[in-house]
Amino acid sequence: MSAPGLALPLLLAQATAEHVEEMSRAVGTGRIVGGWEYVWACYLIAWIGIALYAVSLWARRRAGSKRGIAA
Amino acid sequence: MAKAMRYALPVVGLLMLVSGAYLGLVWVPAERDMGDVARIMYVHVPSVWMMLLASLLNFGASLWYLFRASWKVDALAEAGAEVSLVFGVIGVLLGAIWAKPTWGVYWNWDPRLTSVTIMLVTYAGYMALRRFAEDPERRARWSAVAGVFLAANSVLVWYSVKWFNSLHQPQSSPKTTYPELVLTLRWNSFAFLFIAIWFVWLRYDLAMQTRRSEVAPPEPPPAAAGSPA
Numbered sequence: 078m079s080a081p082g083l084a085l086p087l088l089l090a091q092a093t094a095e096h097v098e099e100m101s102r103a104v105g106t107g108r109i110v111g112g113w114e115y116v117w118a119c120y121l122i123a124w125i126g127i128a129l130y131a132v133s134l135w136a137r138r139r140a141g142s143k144r145g146i147a148a
Numbered sequence: 149m150a151k152a153m154r155y156a157l158p159v160v161g162l163l164m165l166v167s168g169a170y171l172g173l174v175w176v177p178a179e180r181d182m183g184d185v186a187r188i189m190y191v192h193v194p195s196v197w198m199m200l201l202a203s204l205l206n207f208g209a210s211l212w213y214l215f216r217a218s219w220k221v222d223a224l225a226e227a228g229a230e231v232s233l234v235f236g237v238i239g240v241l242l243g244a245i246w247a248k249p250t251w252g253v254y255w256n257w258d259p260r261l262t263s264v265t266i267m268l269v270t271y272a273g274y275m276a277l278r279r280f281a282e283d284p285e286r287r288a289r290w291s292a293v294a295g296v297f298l299a300a301n302s303v304l305v306w307y308s309v310k311w312f313n314s315l316h317q318p319q320s321s322p323k324t325t326y327p328e329l330v331l332t333l334r335w336n337s338f339a340f341l342f343i344a345i346w347f348v349w350l351r352y353d354l355a356m357q358t359r360r361s362e363v364a365p366p367e368p369p370p371a372a373a374g375s376p377a
Contacts, residue, residue, distance in 0.1 A: 112185035116173070119242045123238055127343060
């Protein structure tokens, strides 16, 4: 087989190897990498939610006590 | 004793929440498949558990009220419903954020997410019902009936991942996970539990305060009470 005859199979093999590598990069190892921004967002929402509800309870109880005194 | 408990609950809950954040964000290793985003579990799962626990309280108090009407029991049902709604909203928000890196979307109408949304909407309706009914006795009776019916949805939320083909994973058991995960989840769950009990306590007091002002006899007008004429 002459050298020009090898060109096409070599090209195909190279393209396949590149494709497999690209696919592997896209699929990854099956493990989610990174995502700390989601983690921080969740912890902040949980803390802020709890704090806001605590403040709301405190404010409503205080308003209720004032109404009670006024009555 | 009650006063000491009242101050101890938020302090212990807060300390456990801070140390639980350290455990969840730093100490516990990343999960095998989900990596670091699995750390969301340590705030998402306790929030949803508190939602279900508080809804159980609402159900118990509602049922109790139907057999033995009392303002205290009605106030407990009201506290349970509101605390359930608060933790439910937090839990669903965190779940939606966790869904993005794991499922690729923030929201999916699968059985678990649909049932929990219905549950939150119905509890919001329950709280609206309490606001609209002016007569305290009628309000308490209607709310008690509603509270008993709403419990069916909590059962549906819990079993939705077992009964239906859900994208949401079913409940894990300590046997299928690693010890660090179990410890961190339990630690954070107790932190949330102490805070939830404190919230129920405060909300119960608030409901009783409102009830007392509603059922108190009307004050005489100042002119009639003070004027000698």
